[in-house]
Amino acid sequence: MPSNLFAEREKLNQLFKDEAVLYPEFLPDNLPHREKELDELVFALRPASEGKRPKSVFVFGPPGTGKTASVRFVVKQLEEFSGKAKGTVINCFEANSRHAVLSELATRFGAIIPRRGVGSDETLAEWVSVLQKRKILPIVVLDEADQLLSGDDGSKLLYDLLRLPEKHGIGVGVIIVSNDAELLASLDDRVKSSLSPVRIEFAGYSPQQLKQIFSERAEKAFFPGIVVSESIDIIAGHSGKLGGDCRVGIESLLAAGRVAEKENAEKLLPEHCKAVFGQVDKVSLEKRLAYLSLAEAALLKTVARHPDVNSGDLFLFYQTEVASPLAERMFRTMLSKLSKLGLVDAEETMGDVKGRTRRVNLVVSKEKVERL
Numbered sequence: 090m091p092s093n094l095f096a097e098r099e100k101l102n103q104l105f106k107d108e109a110v111l112y113p114e115f116l117p118d119n120l121p122h123r124e125k126e127l128d129e130l131v132f133a134l135r136p137a138s139e140g141k142r143p144k145s146v147f148v149f150g151p152p153g154t155g156k157t158a159s160v161r162f163v164v165k166q167l168e169e170f171s172g173k174a175k176g177t178v179i180n181c182f183e184a185n186s187r188h189a190v191l192s193e194l195a196t197r198f199g200a201i202i203p204r205r206g207v208g209s210d211e212t213l214a215e216w217v218s219v220l221q222k223r224k225i226l227p228i229v230v231l232d233e234a235d236q237l238l239s240g241d242d243g244s245k246l247l248y249d250l251l252r253l254p255e256k257h258g259i260g261v262g263v264i265i266v267s268n269d270a271e272l273l274a275s276l277d278d279r280v281k282s283s284l285s286p287v288r289i290e291f292a293g294y295s296p297q298q299l300k301q302i303f304s305e306r307a308e309k310a311f312f313p314g315i316v317v318s319e320s321i322d323i324i325a326g327h328s329g330k331l332g333g334d335c336r337v338g339i340e341s342l343l344a345a346g347r348v349a350e351k352e353n354a355e356k357l358l359p360e361h362c363k364a365v366f367g368q369v370d371k372v373s374l375e376k377r378l379a380y381l382s383l384a385e386a387a388l389l390k391t392v393a394r395h396p397d398v399n400s401g402d403l404f405l406f407y408q409t410e411v412a413s414p415l416a417e418r419m420f421r422t423m424l425s426k427l428s429k430l431g432l433v434d435a436e437e438t439m440g441d442v443k444g445r446t447r448r449v450n451l452v453v454s455k456e457k458v459e460r461l
C-alpha cells in the first residue's frame with residue numbers, strides 16, 4: 090500500500106495544462122481561416138457600433154464550421170466597443186417557440202417576469218420596456234434556428250423583432266444561424282422582405298486548415314511536446330472526412346487526452362486518437378439527426394431499410410415507400426446533404442460513366458434513425 094493514495098497519484102503523468110480550452114463553451118481569442126466571414130459579420134453589424142440599426146444576417150453552413158464561435162466572437166467585440174449594443178445567443182433548439190425565446194430575452198436583459206401565467210405579448214412588452222429604460226441596442230442571435238423557423242411561430246417571433254424599430258424606436262439586430270441554406274425560404278413573405286438578410290456562408294474546413302486550428306488549440310490545452318504531430322494529422326484527417334467539422338476534432342483531442350492520461354502515457358499518440366474516434370463520431374453524428382427536415386428523415390429511413398443498394402434502386406424504394414416522395418432532383422440533393430453530414434456513406438462505384446450510380450449505406454445506428 091502506498092503511504093497515501095493522493096501522494097501516489099501525483100506521480101502520474103499530467104498531460105493537460107488547461108483542459109477547459111477544449112470544452113465546447115470555450116471561445117478562442119482568434120479564429121484562423123474565418124477572416125472573411127468575420128469581416129462580413131463586422132460589416133453587417135457596424136451601424137450598431139454607432140447606435141444605429143444593423144443589417145440582419147443569415148449565417149449558414151455544415152456543423153462544426155465555426156458559425157456559433159464566429160458570431161459570439163464578433164458580438165463580444167461589438168459589446169466591448171460600444172456601450173449601447175448588447176448581444177445574446179439563444180439556442181433555439183432549447184428555446185424552440187416564440188414564447189420560450191421571448192422569455193429568454195426578457196430574463197437575460199434583466200426584466201423580472203413570473204415563471205408562470207405570463208403571455209408572450211406581455212413578455213415582449215416587458216423586454217421592450219427594459220431596453221428602452223436602459224437604452225440598449227439588442228443583438229439577438231437565434232442559433233440552431235432550424236426547427237423554430239420552420240413553423241409559423243418562428244415567423245411570428247421574427248415579426249415581433251423586426252417591428253421593434255418602427256414601433257418602439259429600438260434598432261434591433263437579428264442574426265439567424267442554421268445548418269440549412271434554404272431555411273428562410275419557407276418564412277412568411279412579409280417577414281422575408283423585412284428581414285432581407287446579408288447571407289454569410291461557412292464552408293467546411295480543409296484538413297490543412299484543421300491541422301493549424303488543432304495545433305493551436307493543443308498548444309493551449311497540453312504541456313509542450315505532449316501531442317505528437319502525427320496525432321494532429323490523424324485528427325485533422327478524420328474531421329476532414331466528416332465534412333470539415335472542427336467540433337469533432339476538438340472533442341477527439343479532449344477524449345484522447347483523457348485516455349492517454351488514464352494510461353499514464355507520456356505523450357498523446359495516434360493510437361489514443363483512434364481509440365476515441367468511434368465514440369466521438371457516434372455522439373456527434375447522432376446529434377445531427379435532430380436537425381433533419383421531415384423529408385430528409387424519410388429518405389434516411391429508406392436508406393436504413395435497404396443496406397448497400399445503388400442510388401438508382403434507392404430512388405425506386407424511396408418512391409414506393411414514402412408517403413409523399415419528392416422528385417428525383419430533390420432526392421439527389423437530399424442524398425448528397427445526408428452524405429455531406431456524414432450520416433450516409435454514398436460511394437461512387439468504379440467504372441460508372443456518369444459517376445451517378447453510388448452504393449449507399451447508413452453510417453449512424455439504425456435504431457436511432459427508426460426513432461426519428
Ligand SMILES: Nc1ncnc2c1ncn2[C@@H]1O[C@H](COP(=O)(O)OP(=O)(O)O)[C@@H](O)[C@H]1O
Pocket residue numbers: 112113115116117119120121122123151152153154155156157158159291302335336339
Ligand atoms: N476557425 C476556428 N478556429 C478555432 N476554433 C474553431 C474555429 N472554428 C471552429 N472552432 C471550434 O470548433 C468548435 C465548433 O465550432 P462552432 O462555432 O460551435 O461550430 P458550428 O456553430 O458551425 O457548428 C468550437 O469548439 C469552436 O471553438
Ligand SMILES: [Mg+2]
Pocket residue numbers: 156157158232233
Ligand atoms: Mg453552432
